[in-house]
Amino acid sequence: MYKNAATRVAVLGASGYVGRELVGLLDGHADVALAFATSESESRLDGRDLIPLADAEGRWDDARLVFSCLPHGVSAPAVGRAEAAGARVVDLSADLRLSDRAVYGLTEVYRDALPEADLVANPGCYPTVAVLSVLPLARAGVIDTTRPLIIDAASGVSGAGRNPRRDLLFGEVAEDFRAYSAGNEHRHLPEITRQLAAVAGAVDVVFTPHLLPVRRGILATMHVPLARELTRVEAEAILLEAYGDEPCIRVLPGALPTLKDVIYRNRLALGVMPVKHVSRPMLTVVGAIDNLVKGAAGQAVQNMNVMCGFPETRGLAC
Amino acid sequence: MYKNAATRVAVLGASGYVGRELVGLLDGHADVALAFATSESESRLDGRDLIPLADAEGRWDDARLVFSCLPHGVSAPAVGRAEAAGARVVDLSADLRLSDRAVYGLTEVYRDALPEADLVANPGCYPTVAVLSVLPLARAGVIDTTRPLIIDAASGVSGAGRNPRRDLLFGEVAEDFRAYSAGNEHRHLPEITRQLAAVAGAVDVVFTPHLLPVRRGILATMHVPLARELTRVEAEAILLEAYGDEPCIRVLPGALPTLKDVIYRNRLALGVMPVKHVSRPMLTVVGAIDNLVKGAAGQAVQNMNVMCGFPETRGLAC
Amino acid sequence: MYKNAATRVAVLGASGYVGRELVGLLDGHADVALAFATSESESRLDGRDLIPLADAEGRWDDARLVFSCLPHGVSAPAVGRAEAAGARVVDLSADLRLSDRAVYGLTEVYRDALPEADLVANPGCYPTVAVLSVLPLARAGVIDTTRPLIIDAASGVSGAGRNPRRDLLFGEVAEDFRAYSAGNEHRHLPEITRQLAAVAGAVDVVFTPHLLPVRRGILATMHVPLARELTRVEAEAILLEAYGDEPCIRVLPGALPTLKDVIYRNRLALGVMPVKHVSRPMLTVVGAIDNLVKGAAGQAVQNMNVMCGFPETRGLAC
Amino acid sequence: MYKNAATRVAVLGASGYVGRELVGLLDGHADVALAFATSESESRLDGRDLIPLADAEGRWDDARLVFSCLPHGVSAPAVGRAEAAGARVVDLSADLRLSDRAVYGLTEVYRDALPEADLVANPGCYPTVAVLSVLPLARAGVIDTTRPLIIDAASGVSGAGRNPRRDLLFGEVAEDFRAYSAGNEHRHLPEITRQLAAVAGAVDVVFTPHLLPVRRGILATMHVPLARELTRVEAEAILLEAYGDEPCIRVLPGALPTLKDVIYRNRLALGVMPVKHVSRPMLTVVGAIDNLVKGAAGQAVQNMNVMCGFPETRGLAC
Incomplete structure (x- = not known):
């Protein structure tokens, strides 16, 4: 589709059910472009190359916002590296949902905190x-x-x-x-x-x-x-x-x-x-x-939209 | 299958899901033979003739025990006619489950009352x-x-x-x-x-x-x-x-x-x-x-077995 | 969603599976707006009023293009009335597919004939x-x-x-x-x-x-x-x-x-x-x-896009 | 169920879909009793102990007829050991279906050869x-x-x-x-x-x-x-x-x-x-x-019935 001047984003863990759903939603989003997506188990997803997570290390600069769909336990360290590189993060794992370090991304409840948030824990x-x-x-x-x-x-x-x-x-x-x-x-x-x-x-x-x-x-x-x-x-x-x-x-x-x-x-x-x-x-x-949508990838996009000042339902069928 | 000297039984309402399950169980039961089965909507079931309920009237004599799988409201009157003709009845409809006239056919609970029962209301x-x-x-x-x-x-x-x-x-x-x-x-x-x-x-x-x-x-x-x-x-x-x-x-x-x-x-x-x-x-x-089995047709057969003195699980996979 | 200066369209027979799919696609299409939709069996579809087909008679003027998802046999007469009222028509029924009066809407094969077509028979x-x-x-x-x-x-x-x-x-x-x-x-x-x-x-x-x-x-x-x-x-x-x-x-x-x-x-x-x-x-x-998509509603939208000069995949996930 | 004087049989590979189906059929068969059943992945099946294939070695004597539901390639050697121990065998794997050493167990076609057969290759x-x-x-x-x-x-x-x-x-x-x-x-x-x-x-x-x-x-x-x-x-x-x-x-x-x-x-x-x-x-x-039935376990029982002189459909719903 035609894209507006796009914000570049990345997806970690793109070959699971949530990751695939998220990549599909981002593909149809007018204001973002996918910088890269990672997977340990597959190298292609619907015509796009996937890279191992290790190869993301040199590329954080390319993404303003990083979504992590990595497994619980694996996600937190990767989130830390993305943050250290200056990216804002939406973590879809459970790793940070009980932590005070992240905004809990239940959009309708914590909407006001999202524009300033650098780290969002997407709810289960x-x-x-x-x-x-x-x-x-x-x-x-x-x-x-x-x-x-x-x-x-x-x-x-x-x-x-x-x-x-x-x-x-x-x-x-x-x-x-x-x-x-x-x-x-x-x-x-x-x-x-x-x-x-x-x-x-x-x-x-x-x-x-x-x-x-x-x-x-x-x-x-x-x-x-x-x-x-x-x-x-x-x-x-x-x-x-x-x-x-x-x-x-x-x-x-x-x-x-x-x-x-x-x-x-x-x-x-x-x-x-x-x-x-x-x-x-x-x-x-x-x-x-x-x-997979309001319970994961869709709410993650909804959170990104509020974080970045896009219309809240951009790229989403509600 | 080879049948023992068989007790003849009838099924009213044989073309619904419960009726078909029941006919199948009775076919595999060594101690009973199906005298007739009724249906208003179909005339054949797996190679057997079905008759309209109205045609059962002349045939009650042929059945020692009648199962009714008729719809709620339709069942009670038919049960009454079968009783009047001298048949014992297991009613799988809801018509008599709250009545004191019938034994409530939760086999494990009311087992002792079944051998003497002429009318059993099979539970929902x-x-x-x-x-x-x-x-x-x-x-x-x-x-x-x-x-x-x-x-x-x-x-x-x-x-x-x-x-x-x-x-x-x-x-x-x-x-x-x-x-x-x-x-x-x-x-x-x-x-x-x-x-x-x-x-x-x-x-x-x-x-x-x-x-x-x-x-x-x-x-x-x-x-x-x-x-x-x-x-x-x-x-x-x-x-x-x-x-x-x-x-x-x-x-x-x-x-x-x-x-x-x-x-x-x-x-x-x-x-x-x-x-x-x-x-x-x-x-x-x-x-x-x-x-369809323990919740309907199977429990009806289990009740019949106790009513008639057959082994309780005869014809049933438990 | 935000709509461009929109072409107004109508859907006849909107409550079947194809009609509902089509209404959903048109809702997400930036260049069209739904003037009205008809159904004989339901009066609401996802928050929108449906009208009986008879009530469409006074409203043909409001639609530049009419999609018919009516049953085979019922569709052709309605298509005739829409045409008489000056609307272009995409007929998703089988009524006109073997007729020379309509362009056969297999988009990839008959694409060149579509911009001039007033009547398109959408393929089975x-x-x-x-x-x-x-x-x-x-x-x-x-x-x-x-x-x-x-x-x-x-x-x-x-x-x-x-x-x-x-x-x-x-x-x-x-x-x-x-x-x-x-x-x-x-x-x-x-x-x-x-x-x-x-x-x-x-x-x-x-x-x-x-x-x-x-x-x-x-x-x-x-x-x-x-x-x-x-x-x-x-x-x-x-x-x-x-x-x-x-x-x-x-x-x-x-x-x-x-x-x-x-x-x-x-x-x-x-x-x-x-x-x-x-x-x-x-x-x-x-x-x-x-x-329901390339085999019906989606191909109908694809045909409309070519007929109306919109980008061919507008409103479609391909 | 009540069992006749029973022929003892064994099942190799009882925890796959075919093996479980076969054990269920044998349980309901009046003329056989299950001597033992093997599995490498599970130790219990519906209340029965399963043993590793290796432990079958000392027990062949206990089974007159052995069914092998082992994977292709693994089956042939086990079949050989069962034969050597004097058991008749029905092999449900593909290992022997193209061999002249076994009777091809398409019952309706090779029925006459089954009573004398010591080794039957059950068809795919x-x-x-x-x-x-x-x-x-x-x-x-x-x-x-x-x-x-x-x-x-x-x-x-x-x-x-x-x-x-x-x-x-x-x-x-x-x-x-x-x-x-x-x-x-x-x-x-x-x-x-x-x-x-x-x-x-x-x-x-x-x-x-x-x-x-x-x-x-x-x-x-x-x-x-x-x-x-x-x-x-x-x-x-x-x-x-x-x-x-x-x-x-x-x-x-x-x-x-x-x-x-x-x-x-x-x-x-x-x-x-x-x-x-x-x-x-x-x-x-x-x-x-x-x-799983006529295409595997049921046909295997049908073959056994003919091999052993039981009624051909004993234990089978046809």
């Missing part, structure tokens, strides 16, 4: 959907924080990466469904509780992810204990008040979202339903995102 | 997995009934039947996932609460079903509030104590079940995991069944 | 992949037209539309695969033979479509009888000579395409392999397109 | 469907052997085994479809041509397999050049004459089979359609099997 996919879905209710003070918040979420296989594993073979995943990291053992839990605590104070969370036989998308069904009864319209009004002007969040009045509402889009879709026949008030909230 | 698929999974904990008195039991369950499409509907087209369901009847609006909820109440007293249940892009199988993730802490081994011991000798229930020590463990089998598979990082004790229980 | 999905894949070989004179050309093609379910049909339910299509219209009974066959005959003379074609358990995409495996032996490199050279500069066609040297290479793109991907161990020379050609 | 999945589908036409002398027989076949992923490979991940296979080993490069081709040559003389075959996004099942679309025109009924009569009494083959009059007709069954389903609009007569034949 589950925390993105969970925190954004519940935050307006927490801010409105309607959550009963003495009872646990239950989050049952299901993700497509791209969340587990592209490395060969028997349990991710088509023959194992198709026609199957399973819970994993049950009992609050998933590493995304601290990210969720930390973000909620900042707004609502400490709250018990029970977070159980599941593996879906789909390629992409996360649907989270959240059961929120309420401090007082809310009608469906009242609950929707709280979400609409918070998100009515957000270009990447859709509150669906009178409906619950499905994966189809969000896949291939940088969008969170949200719906609510009060729970009948229970003695203390509860609200079921359902949120859906594409784990 | 969701109640089968939910009630059997939680019952031993309720009986052991370890559930805190002042807090709600959360059940997030996901079912394959066969649970929704074979009638043409746009929202069940392959193009709509594949790569999608959605909640439905959220907020405790599903008609299976009273079946679940009624059965639990009989054992544990009244307990709040929050039941949210989801539609999975698979053909068959239900996985239920249940978050059970506990009256006291239980280790994984202690919780498993309660389940093993209850179900260790059950031929159609597998407790998986140290593991959680997936759909693959149960599809095409008359089996409930069960696993548990205590929840960490919460202030009051909770246990996550995961149960899986094949909705 | 199977003919698009079959004709474009074989045409360069026909033009190069390397096909032995005394032997039949075998085309075994497989399509995702979106090719069969969105109307409720039992045989298209998820429960019927998932884990299944089937041939249909075998024995040269598919209505796309005359479109294929007519186009090939124009270049190569009469040639026997054996065309067998299949239904794949995927949502979108067509893969065609074609066995081409050759007049003389060709190495893989020689055959690729013929295709590259024809298509090397085409923005929407990718010839893959030394590889065969899969659906993943083309879905969500306005792209034909092509590869070849000479057949060993046969007494007379044959070449297997594999072509892949997204049936 | 593609040859099973291709050869059985075409053989009656070859025997009837209606095939024009001067023109090529075209076989386009598509298989579910279980045909490729259970070892981790990136190209078999769910994220790669779902929503995809691809040809592989095109140009007659598949190792099953010699098995097909050897069997056809024995009946019809040399004939050119063009065999192109494809990978389907399903777990099990093969559908083969075969275009057969005819020596004279045949109506559909005439062609069906040839197949019915050959197979009308076969318990594991279904000829579908007036219809073509789909995967659903055969999965989880030891069945070949067959249908035909004459090709219109071609200058020389052709017949399209479509055959379907479950690659």
Whole structure:
């Protein structure tokens, strides 16, 4: 496509599912050009050369902003070298999400801090959907924080990466469904509780992810204990008040979202339903995102757009 | 296959997913022969003639036991006519599940009542997995009934039947996932609460079903509030104590079940995991069944076996 | 998105799979604005009002170009009314594809006729992949037209539309695969033979479509009888000579395409392999397109771009 | 299940898709008991211990008949040791299929040789469907052997085994479809041509397999050049004459089979359609099997049944 006077960017770890999605989004972005992209396992991606990470060392100067899609643990050192070379960084790994050194890149929440940020920790996919879905209710003070918040979420296989594993073979995943990291053992839990605590104070969370036989998308069904009864319209009004002007969040009045509402889009879709026949008030909230887009590469581009002063949805289908 | 001196049985509503599964199971059952099967929409099923329900009227005499897979509302009157003609009945519809007139055919729970029963209401698929999974904990008195039991369950499409509907087209369901009847609006909820109440007293249940892009199988993730802490081994011991000798229930020590463990089998598979990082004790229980087998046709055959004095698993892969 | 001074267009039949794809593409197209869109079955599409076709009658003036995604048989009369009102038309139905009244919109073949065309018959999905894949070989004179050309093609379910049909339910299509219209009974066959005959003379074609358990995409495996032996490199050279500069066609040297290479793109991907161990020379050609994009809505936009003098790939990911 | 006085059998390589299917079938077989089963990668299978192949050495005495599901190349030596120890062998690998030392276990063709056989080479999945589908036409002398027989076949992923490979991940296979080993490069081709040559003389075959996004099942679309025109009924009569009494083959009059007709069954389903609009007569034949059952483990049990004098379909759903 025709490019404006372009900001040069780099992608570290371009051959995984997130990296490929990100390179595709950057290709269609009018204000940036890809300086280089790295991969340890592949040398070509859709007609473009990939270089080993080691070869990036001489080329940091060529990139104003570096995206790291490297694996957890591998990312932080590379991010450090990019920073040392003067590049701004969006780190899509988990390495810096619990650190105070980086701005937590949940765009709708930390938008004001992004223009000055040199280091952004892009949120995990589950925390993105969970925190954004519940935050307006927490801010409105309607959550009963003495009872646990239950989050049952299901993700497509791209969340587990592209490395060969028997349990991710088509023959194992198709026609199957399973819970994993049950009992609050998933590493995304601290990210969720930390973000909620900042707004609502400490709250018990029970977070159980599941593996879906789909390629992409996360649907989270959240059961929120309420401090007082809310009608469906009242609950929707709280979400609409918070998100009515957000270009990447859709509150669906009178409906619950499905994966189809969000896949291939940088969008969170949200719906609510009060729970009948229970003695203390509860609200079921359902949120859906594409784990590769709003849950990873798309939100990274959204963050870059705010960091660099581009229109926030440039290059994104929301 | 070679048949023993056979009991003659009939199937009403044989062309839906449940009816077809049932006819297949009866074909492979050594002690029964199919007298006739009815369908309004199809006249042949795998080489066998199907007759309209109206034509069954002259043929009740030919069947000692009648299975009804008719739609809810249509089933009860047909069941009445079969009873009047002297047949014993297993009704797979929801019509009689909340009635005291029929034995509730959760085999492992009501086994003793089945040999004398002339009318059995076969349980719904969701109640089968939910009630059997939680019952031993309720009986052991370890559930805190002042807090709600959360059940997030996901079912394959066969649970929704074979009638043409746009929202069940392959193009709509594949790569999608959605909640439905959220907020405790599903008609299976009273079946679940009624059965639990009989054992544990009244307990709040929050039941949210989801539609999975698979053909068959239900996985239920249940978050059970506990009256006291239980280790994984202690919780498993309660389940093993209850179900260790059950031929159609597998407790998986140290593991959680997936759909693959149960599809095409008359089996409930069960696993548990205590929840960490919460202030009051909770246990996550995961149960899986094949909705067409243990959740419908298989359990109906299991009930028939007990009713008629056949070996309980005759004709069933457990 | 920001729109240039926009040409106003209309879409008839916007709620089917092709219509929705087309509306999505037009939304992202910088040079056009959607004047109106019609549907008989739905009144809203992703936040936009749809009107009944009857209500289009007073509004033809508002559209410079009309796309018809109406069903076969219903389309031709509506196209006539749009033409009478002075609009240029791209008809995505089969109604006019065998007529001399319309330009056949296989863009790469009839590009020169499009700028002057007022009526374009957009090709069928199977003919698009079959004709474009074989045409360069026909033009190069390397096909032995005394032997039949075998085309075994497989399509995702979106090719069969969105109307409720039992045989298209998820429960019927998932884990299944089937041939249909075998024995040269598919209505796309005359479109294929007519186009090939124009270049190569009469040639026997054996065309067998299949239904794949995927949502979108067509893969065609074609066995081409050759007049003389060709190495893989020689055959690729013929295709590259024809298509090397085409923005929407990718010839893959030394590889065969899969659906993943083309879905969500306005792209034909092509590869070849000479057949060993046969007494007379044959070449297997594999072509892949997204049936909803290059096989329908995307090619319609490509045609519009050429008709209106826009850059040919404007609004398209190729 | 209750077992008759049982013949003891062993399974080598029990943890792959074929081995697991075979163990399941043997578990449900009234006349055999599993002496032992081996695996190099897993130590348990559905509650049963698996032993390393090396540990089988001291136990051959315990098995009257040994099934080998070992990988190609690894199987032949193990088969030799089992034979040396006095066991009869059914080898499911490709190692002995082109050898004259073993009976080729296409049951319907070589049934008479099986009772005396000590070594049976179980056919490949593609040859099973291709050869059985075409053989009656070859025997009837209606095939024009001067023109090529075209076989386009598509298989579910279980045909490729259970070892981790990136190209078999769910994220790669779902929503995809691809040809592989095109140009007659598949190792099953010699098995097909050897069997056809024995009946019809040399004939050119063009065999192109494809990978389907399903777990099990093969559908083969075969275009057969005819020596004279045949109506559909005439062609069906040839197949019915050959197979009308076969318990594991279904000829579908007036219809073509789909995967659903055969999965989880030891069945070949067959249908035909004459090709219109071609200058020389052709017949399209479509055959379907479950690659794991009639294409592997089921046919192995069928062979064992004939070898041992059990009823031919004992333990099999046909």
